[in-house]
């Protein structure tokens with residue numbers, strides 16, 4: 001019985017932590033300029049009603065679900081940029097490739113952000 005209050009506290013804190021995490025990650029993405037090209041939710045249009053410049057992050061989560069090493073691979077892509085000759089989202093986005101973001105975000109932060117992106121649940 002002694003342990004009950006701690007357990008109750010942990011249960012109450014967990015959702016608040018998740019919400020804070022969402023806020024922190026959204027702020028990080030905004031500050032690093034990611035949200036100029038990316039939406040979190042699929043379906044939103046880019047400038048002039050064209051396809052969005054980059055893939056929606058919920059779509060990224062769906063594409064790499066269960067893929068081993070996705071976090072490391074995507075963190076490297078975010079830092080170094082993607083190759084227009086090897087587009088992973090051809091035809092789905094209006095941007096040809098992602099420029100390197102190393103000037104805008106630290107690698108450790110990019111890794112955290114990518115981890116958060118990959119954990120986004122796919123909308124049913």
Ligand code: HEC
Nearest residue numbers: 032033034037053054074082087088089090095097098101
């Ligand atoms: C100038 C526009 C632009 C900015 C800024 C940008 N991206 Fe991208 N991003 C793209 C495009 C375009 C693609 C699609 C590349 C492709 O087709 O392979 C992409 C792809 C991605 C992917 C998937 C890569 C893959 O190989 O499937 C992730 C993850 C991602 N971006 C995260 C980020 C993060 C995090 C930031 C901010 C630090 C960011 N992006 C900033 C345009 C951008």
